[in-house]
Amino acid sequence: MKIKMRALRLRDVYQTYCMLRDLSKEARRHFRALPTKGLRNSIKTLISLALMSTGLDRCIPLLPYTLYGLVALEEEKIVGLAYLLVPKSKSKAHNATLGIVVSEGYRGKGIGTLLTRAIKVYARALGSSKISLEVDSDNEIAIKLYLKQGFKIEGILKCEERVNDKLIDVYRMGLLLQY
Ligand SMILES: CC(C)(COP(=O)(O)OP(=O)(O)OC[C@H]1O[C@@H](n2cnc3c(N)ncnc32)[C@H](O)[C@@H]1OP(=O)(O)O)[C@@H](O)C(=O)NCCC(=O)NCCS
DSSP states (O other), X not given: OOEEEXXXXXXXXXXXXXXXXXXXXXXXXXOOOSSSSSGGGHHHHHHHHHHHHTTOGGGSTTSSEEEEEEEEEETTEEEEEEEEEEEOSTTTTTEEEEEEEEOTTOTTSSHHHHHHHHHHHHHHHHTOSEEEEEEETTOHHHHXXXXXXXXXXXXXXXXXXXXXXXXXXXXXXXXXXXX
């Protein structure tokens, strides 16, 4: 399988939306960091993401952050998405937040690893000195991926999420980028 990666473009929005729409309930629960209230707002968020990723963020000047999206493609099919959310405030701008998701049926083939590696390069190019994320403590695959990519667990948010009437912890993870 040959995987290509590039910045998210406007013409990718519908396909990316479909990928997110078709995620299992479990995957959707884990991938909740995109700034959207549920999937209905995904299109709006993805349009912002695509505009910002292609340098057109002046169209949306009011948001307190900038988003950068990368897609993984097999042939022309979008099979993964990673994004960085970079705060505009001076005190936080060095610290980008990462979100990542791979399409159902394409997991376990190294795409998540490729996207994480690519997003690290992207973050360096943006001048970030840290990448942060939050991951559910029961998301073993994602935790394994992040640890392998050099992220460290920086803290545990106890009983942060309610899942099927059970309270679960969330790990705060971070990667300091070396220059
Ligand atoms: C987390 C996620 C992005 C990983 O993507 P992926 O393409 O499956 O990741 P990779 O194929 O690069 O695998 C990463 C590691 O997890 C392991 N892994 C992947 N799928 C696995 C599975 N079903 N069971 C056990 N291990 C698995 C791989 O073996 C690999 O470890 P290795 O390098 O030691 O072999 C993907 O599972 C996903 O989209 N999950 C739903 C959304 C989500 O949880 N996002 C993260 C929110 S913080």
